[in-house]
Amino acid sequence: MTTNISKDLLMLMLERMWRIRHFELKLTEMYNAGEVGGVHLYIGQEAVAVGACAALKDSDYIAGNHRSHGHPIAKGANLKKAMAEIFGRIDGYCKGKGGSMHLADFSVGILGESGIVASSVPVATGAALASKLEGKDFVSAVFFGDGASNQGACHESMNLASVWDLPVLFICENNQYAVTTSYKDTVAVEHISDRAQAYNMPGILVDGQDAIAMYEATAQAVERARNGEGPTLIEALTYRFEDHSLGLEKIRKSEYREESEIDEWRLRDPLDLLTKSIVDSGTATPAECDAVSANAHAEVEEAAEFARNSPFPDESELYKDMFASDMPVV
Amino acid sequence: MTTNISKDLLMLMLERMWRIRHFELKLTEMYNAGEVGGVHLYIGQEAVAVGACAALKDSDYIAGNHRSHGHPIAKGANLKKAMAEIFGRIDGYCKGKGGSMHLADFSVGILGESGIVASSVPVATGAALASKLEGKDFVSAVFFGDGASNQGACHESMNLASVWDLPVLFICENNQYAVTTSYKDTVAVEHISDRAQAYNMPGILVDGQDAIAMYEATAQAVERARNGEGPTLIEALTYRFEDHSLGLEKIRKSEYREESEIDEWRLRDPLDLLTKSIVDSGTATPAECDAVSANAHAEVEEAAEFARNSPFPDESELYKDMFASDMPVV
Amino acid sequence: MTEKMFMQALGMGIAEEMRIDPKVFLMGEDVRASVYGAASGLHDEFGDERILNTPLSENGFFGAAVGAAAVGMRPIVETLTSFMWVGMDQLVSQAAKMRYMFGGQATLPVVYRAVMYYGGGSAAHHSDRSYPVFMNIGGLKIVTPGTPADAKGLMKTAIRDNDPVIMFEDGTLLGTRGEVPDDPDFTVPFGVANILREGTDVTVVAIAGSVPRALAAAEEMAKEGVSVEVIDPRTLVPLDKETILNSVGKTGRLVVADPAAKVCSAASEIMSIVGEEAFWDLQAPMQKVASKQVHIPFSPSLEKLVYPTSDGIIESIKKTLG
C-alpha cells in the first residue's frame, strides 16, 4: 500500500509493533520458565492496535480487553511498568493489583484493559460522552473481539453512541475465534461491520494485518468523531497466531483450527507487511528496520529485568485503593 | 385490506380485540373508583397481539412485557383469572402473587408477562430452543416495545436465535414512546425492523393498527419458523392511546406528545379498522360485530364480578411457590 | 430549616450541587419528565445538556457513567433498584472494581440513585431492596437515608464524594416529611450513624424504611417504661460499627430492623459483627427483624406480611427483654 504517512509515524508504528512482539515473545519465554503466569498473547494482531493508536493523540482515550498488552503498548505505555504489573510488582502500572488483564495508564489515555469480555465498551462510550458534554475535542476508542461483539453491552453502547453522536470508535478485532469457537458459528451476519447498519453508523472492514490500512481507516473515523459526526464501527480482520492464552495449551489439542489456516495467516505477519511497505517505498532501509526491532528487543529485556527486581507490594497495600477516601473498609 | 382469512378467524380476532378493549376500559373505571392499582393499558394496540396470536396455535408459546393484558387475552387467557390476578386474589392466574405485570397461563402457552423491560426476550428464545432440540414443531413469539429494543437482551437473543435458526418471532410493538421518550431519540435507525439486517433475519414493518396485516405478517413468519428457517423480526407500528400507565397521570402534563398526534392515531382505532374490513367484505353485518363487542363487554363485567368475589390469598400462601419442592425456605 | 418531603430533599440536594459544580449531570430514563419524582424541576433549571434522557439500556448507560467519571465528570444516574440487575456487570466489574484493579488510577465520582419501590403492590419485578448484595461485592459506598434531612445531606455528600456511591432511596419514605436545612453548606458525612433516640435498655439499629417504624416502636415501648435507643447507620458502607458497638455496650440488647430480605442481609452482617465483637456485652439473643425470604408478592394480603413493621420490632424488643 502506498501512503503519504510521514516517515516518523511509520517508524513509530514499526517500533510499537516490535515492542509488542518482543514483549509477548519474552513473556512466552518467561512463562515457559515459570517466571510469570498465563496471559493472552497479542502476537499476530499487532497492526490493529498500533495502526489505530497511531491515529490518536495522547489526549485521546482507549480501553481494551483480556488480550491486553497490545493496546496499551500501542498507545504508548511504559514497558517497564507494564512488565512489572504482569509480574505483580509494586512498580507496575497498578502496583501489582491488576496484572496482565488490567493494564492501565490514565496519564496517556489508557483507561484500562478488562477481563470481562465487552465490559469496557460502555466505559469508552462514557469517556466520549464526557468529551461531548464538555465540548472537548478528544475521542475514545475501544478494542474488543469478534466474540465480544455478541454481548449486549456492544449493542447498547453503539446505539447510545449513535443517537448521541458521541466521538467513539468501536474497533472489533475479528481474529476469527473466541477461544475455540469460530465467529461464523456465533455471529449471524457475514461481517461484524455489517452490524453498523443497525446503528446508522459507518461500518468499515479493514485488513487488520496491514498497519497502514488500520491507521487510515482509524484516522478517517477520528476525523468524523472530532467533527461531531459520531461513532464508527471498524472491523479489523486479523488472526491470533498463538493459543487463546498461555496456560490453555490443552485447548490447542481440540483442533478447532487447521494447521494450514494458521500457516496461511502467518504468511501475512503484520510486522513483515509493514517492514516491506517501509522498505519498498524507500522510507527506510532494512537495516534501519532491523535496528528498530533490536532496540525494542533491548527495551523489553530491560523491562523484564526491571520487573524482576521490583519488589512485591507489601501488606500495607492490601486495602489501599478500594476507595479514594481513606476510610476503614470494614 | 381484502383477505382470504376465514370468517371464524376474523370474528375470533374481533372478539379478542373487544375483550382487551373492554377489559382495559373496565380497569380504568375501577382504577378511578379506587378498586385496583395502576396498570399499563393496551388500548390502541389491540391489533398487534390479536393479529399475531391469531397466527399461533395453543401449543405455541408467547411471552410479553409490562403492557401486559393484551398479549395473554389475545392468546386465549381466561378473563376471570386474569382479572382476579389484577385484583390480587387467590383465583387469579398466579394466586394473586403476580398481579397485572405477571399474567401467565402455561396451559395455553402464555409463558408470562414481565415487568423488567426486555427480560422475556431471552426466555422466549429459550422456549424456541427447546422446540428445536426436541424436534417439536411449536414456535414462540415475544412482544416487546420500541424502548425495549435498545436492551442488550434483544441483541443477544436475536443473534442467538439466528445462528441457531430458532423458531422464534420477535415482535416489536413500536408505539412510538417509552414512557415520555420518543423512539426517534433512542433508536439510531429509522425503523427498528432495519436492525434485522444485523442478524441476517427478515425484518418486517407492519401496520400495527391493522389486525389482518399483523395476522398475515405473523403467519408468514410462523411458517418460516416451523420450516426450520429461523427467526423473524416484526416491527408493528402502533400507538398507545392512553397514558403510559394508570397511576402516572402526572406525566401526561409533561406534554411529550401533541394532542393532535394522539387524535390522528385515534382515527386509526384498530377495532374500527377490523370492523370495517369485516363489514365491507361482507363477512359479517354491523349487528353481528356489535354483538361481539356486547358479548365481550358482558364477559368483562362477569370477570370483574368474579375477581371482586374471590378471596385474597391467606397467610399460608406466603412461602408457597418459592420452590417446586416443599422445603423450608429459611 | 424548612419542612420538606423526603423526595423534595433529594431533589434539593441534587440541584444545589449542580449549581455549584458544572461537572455534575443527571442521566436516566425519562429524567427530564422526572417520572420518579426526585428530579422534578431539574430539567427546567439545567436544560437538556445536563439532564439526559437515556435509551432503555441500563448496562450501557451505567457503564457510560463510569467512563465519563473516569475522565473527570461527576454523573448522577437515576434508576430503580430492580433495574440494576440489567446493568449489574457495569456496576460490579467496572464501577466497583476499577479503582482497585488499576491501583488507584481511576477516580470515579459517580452516584447511582436506586429508588426502592416496595410495599405498594409493585410485585416481584419492581420491589428489590438489594443493598446487601452491593455490601458483599465491595468497592461501592452504600447510602440508605432514613430521614428527609439525611436524604438531602447524604445526597450532597454522595455527589461530592470521589467514589462510586449507590443511594438507595426508600420508596416508603419518599412521602415522609421533616425539617430540612436550607443551608447549601449542609452535608451529612458518610460513616457516621445517627442516634435518633437515646435509650438504655435495648439498641434498635434501623435501616432505611425501618427508621420511622423503629421510632414508632420505641415510642410505644417508652409507654411501657422500656428505654429504646434507635440508631440509623445512614451508610452501610462505610458502616459506623463504633456507634453500634457502644450502644450495645450500654444496652446489652440488639434488634436490627432491615427491609431487605433476611438472608445475608445488612441485619445479618450487623449481628455477625456484634456477635463477634460485643459478645460479652450481650445479655440476650440478638433479634433480626428483616423481610421474609420471599419474592415480593403482588397481593396486599401477602405483601403486608413481608416487611418489618413497628409491631414486629416491638415483638423483637420484648423478646430481647426475655
Next chain:
Amino acid sequence: MTEKMFMQALGMGIAEEMRIDPKVFLMGEDVRASVYGAASGLHDEFGDERILNTPLSENGFFGAAVGAAAVGMRPIVETLTSFMWVGMDQLVSQAAKMRYMFGGQATLPVVYRAVMYYGGGSAAHHSDRSYPVFMNIGGLKIVTPGTPADAKGLMKTAIRDNDPVIMFEDGTLLGTRGEVPDDPDFTVPFGVANILREGTDVTVVAIAGSVPRALAAAEEMAKEGVSVEVIDPRTLVPLDKETILNSVGKTGRLVVADPAAKVCSAASEIMSIVGEEAFWDLQAPMQKVASKQVHIPFSPSLEKLVYPTSDGIIESIKKTLG
C-alpha cells in the same frame, strides 16, 4: 468407590444424568472443548445436539436456559462466577423469580454451573465468590460442594431437582482427590449438612474451599487436645440450620470459615442465626474467618492475604477457647 478428582466427579455426575434423561443438555462457551475441564469427554459422548457452544452472550443464553426449562427441558449452563454479573438480570428476574410470581406455574429445572477461580492470580475480574449475593436474592438453590463425592452427588441432585440451582464449583478444590461412589444411584440430598469430623469443643462451619482448610485446622488442634467438629453445609439454600445449631448446642463455640468476602457473607448469615437462635448455648464470641473485604488483587503477595487459611481458622478456634 474410586479415587477421583473433584473436577472429574462433577463430570461423572453430569454424564450419568445425561445418560438417564434425554432432556438434559449442556450449554456454555466452548463447552465442547471443555475449557474449564469438568465437561471433558461429554461432547464425544453426547455430540453437538446435547453439548451446545454458545455465543458470548451470558444474559441471552442464561435466559434461554430458563425458557427451555419452562417448557420441559433440563438445561445445564456452564459459566464462571464472574461472568454471572453479565447475565444477572436473567438469573434474578427470571430464573429466581419466575416460579413465585407466576404462582407456581413455572417449573425451572435448570442448573447453572458457576466455576469460582480464585487464589491463582486471576485478579479482580475472574475471582468472584458470589454465593452470598444469590442467598440474599432468594429463589435459587445454592450448592457449594466441598469434597469430590459431594461434587458428584450434589451435581446429580441438582440436575434432578425441579428448581433452578447454582452449583458453585470452587476452583481451589477442582484438583483435590477423594473416594467417589461409582453407583449411578448415588446422590447427595440438598439441605443436609455433612459432619466431616465430630468434635466436642468447637464447631467449625466450613464452606466450599474452606472445607479442607478446616479439616487441616481440626487435625492440628487435635494434636493440642482440642476436639473440633467440622461441618460442611453442602447447600446454603436450603441451609441445614438444625445440624449447625445442634453442634453449637454441644460445643458452645462457633467459627465460620467462608471464602466469600466477609461483609454480608454466608458466614455473616450463619452467625446471625446462631446469635439469635442458639445464643444461650454460646460460651464465647463467634468468629468469622472470611475473605478480606477487598477485590482480588493480582499480586500473589497480596492475594494470599485475602482468603481464609488453616492458620486463620486455628487462630479463630483459639480465640473462641479464650
